[in-house]
């Protein structure tokens with residue numbers, strides 16, 4: 001056995017140095033855990049009153065004078081003609097009718113919960129009621145109201161609206177603050193900010209000195225930041241008895257929040273919306289002259305039961321509509337699947353979402369309806385831009401004199417996003433797209449009934465409207481009533497890293513105080529895993545690697561691969577692997593063409609690695625795409641076109657993320673000097689997937705597999721390694737274990753002893769030593785004497801090394 005000790009020391013020390021140097025260099029502006037103010041300095045959210053004043057009495061005098069000014073200014077506006085007109089509008093909102101009740105509840109209780117349908121005036125009115133009433137009571141200069149929003153765009157648009165309702169420009173009494181952007185001034189007393197901004201503020205000032213009212217908006221969404229914030233605020237309330245907390249929800253689930261805050265009172269604003277007509281997929285198809293009947297026939301793609309068109313329907317239809325309908329009816333009939341399957345949506349083929357159908361509906365609306373706006377909800381940026389390009393080629397929808405096509409997505413610049421709130425010029429109908437799901441690496445999932453209702457509600461805010469659901473009623477019936485809170489949906493490992501980056505203390509202790517907490521055992525496992533992979537040190541503190549992982553919104557194992565891929569200049573194949581692990585398996589196996597599909601996959605099989613097999617398939621797809629033949633390529637090779645496109649988009653996203661966090665220089669266009677080195681790629685995959693390793697035990701004819709925790713395991717039948725009679729490597733690293741009757745490993749890559757030794761561990765504080773201990777355990781367990789010896793040698797040398805130091 002050759003001892004790669006020098007290499008071992010180099011790799012580990014190199015990584016450790018590299019990451020700590022990088023994170024030191026980027027400083028506070030990029031490392032999320034320490035970025036608070038846009039300018040780098042930790043500015044407060046509000047201006048503090050003039051502390052230079054010579055005495056308490058002098059300060060009180062200044063504040064009183066300022067409060068009187070504020071009152072006069074407010075009264076002048078309210079009595080001006082425009083002010084009166086504005087007030088008239090505000091009075092028409094349902095929230096206005098509850099003004100008295102809301103204000104008196106706030107003055108009598110530390111915490112209250114307000115619910116009311118979208119559009120009733122919660123966000124624009126309630127913060128204003130508070131500010132106005134404080135100003136009227138000549139306490140304006142003492143009052144500082146924070147209203148948190150889950151999304152940047154709402155913080156910005158709503159603050160602008162409220163400023164104009166107060167007859168002011170943004171940045172006077174009303175301002176906003178989101179990451180890297182803000183508009184506020186010396187006289188700002190009502191600040192709209194993202195929930196994240198307030199959480200960061202809490203890092204610097206646990207008591208939120210000077211803030212008098214905190215309004216947490218959109219709590220029904222149960223976003224992770226909002227749930228985090230509530231835990232911290234619940235802690236803070238007893239320390240700040242005069243502080244007021246107002247929670248606002250668009251749904252009637254106030255009970256949960258009320259009991260969390262010891263029976264806080266709730267106020268419901270009775271809603272008003274114009275009627276909204278609802279159409280499900282079957283109604284839409286009927287309108288197009290088709291009739292749907294469920295059928296058991298197996299579709300070309302296999303696996304799924306599909307809805308078949310009743311062929312007796314009128315044939316004289318434009319081919320465009322026919323293909324639209326064809327697309328749409330591929331929707332799976334869900335009723336017979338287990339709840340788990342329904343949840344994972346594995347039987348939902350996103351290729352069939354039906355862009356054609358959307359085009360058809362939009363075309364009809366624009367041809368037949370009165371002027372107005374159409375809002376289309378899509379699952380992600382990919383789909384949004386694809387649809388826009390498609391619509392631009394439509395003679396009616398693509399005609400800018402008739403339709404204004406706008407897109408909106410969390411990743412767009414704020415100025416572009418805010419276009420959707422501007423009134424279009426006369427005559428132009430407006431179409432905009434909205435994607436609320438901004439997480440890059442998650443598969444699309446069904447929304448909840450509550451959010452379906454909420455989206456529908458948006459069609460009835462200013463006039464009667466219509467809502468088209470692109471799924472059958474029977475699928476809607478399977479939706480969960482409420483969406484699971486994000487804190488229970490987010491992978492626990494990422495959740496733990498987030499808690500650490502927000503410096504919220506002990507992970508399990510913090511989570512145990514949540515509105516709804518994940519299971520303690522699962523949390524402990526996640527912490528243990530994060531220690532093993534080197535993201536947390538023994539004391540549960542973030543390591544340099546961990547800090548980078550908190551900045552990459554994906555599973556830590558994928559983050560690790562990408563980080564190393566960037567450092568070792570082999571990002572092309574590695575980002576394909578990481579993207580492939582984030583999307584639905586691109587290799588399709590239709591039930592009736594299983595053999596053909598497997599044969600097609602084995603054409604790509606290489607290097608005893610499912611991951612590298614995917615890389616090969618993707619590279620072929622990329623070539624085919626250049627010749628505009630990517631669909632034929634997918635068809636021929638039993639690949640999902642949608643997954644391939646998703647991989648392609650994710651790769652780009654990964655690249656810009658790595659640039660953002662400073663692991664790739666901003667002027668670099670690629671990071672591939674070593675992308676051809678299969679051994680290196682293998683090693684980087686191993687680095688990401690560790691500790692997912694199993695030992696390959698050869699006997700005369702074949703081999704068996706064993707992991708430390710499970711003993712004997714098997715390979716999933718569609719793994720390329722399952723078809724090999726011999727694997728000329730001692731280890732497999734794998735992505736996922738599935739337990740059916742036995743335990744099956746999903747995608748795997750074969751690796752050598754030295755790769756496992758060099759890349760299997762962590763670069764945690766324990767460093768090489770800690771990771772060797774871990775590996776030593778593995779090696780001894782699997783009785784690989786030669787390697788165990790190697791381990792002993794390295795161990796001894798390290799001990800010497802440490803003693804010499």
Ligand code: CDP
Nearest residue numbers: 117118119120121122123124125157161461
């Ligand atoms: O928060 P909630 O959904 O209850 O309603 P809101 O955002 O306060 O909006 C209340 C009303 O203000 C809306 O129905 C719109 O008529 C109007 N509004 C507006 O004109 N422009 C905005 N940027 C926001 C709201």
Ligand code: MG
Nearest residue numbers: 122123124217
């Ligand atoms: Mg609102």
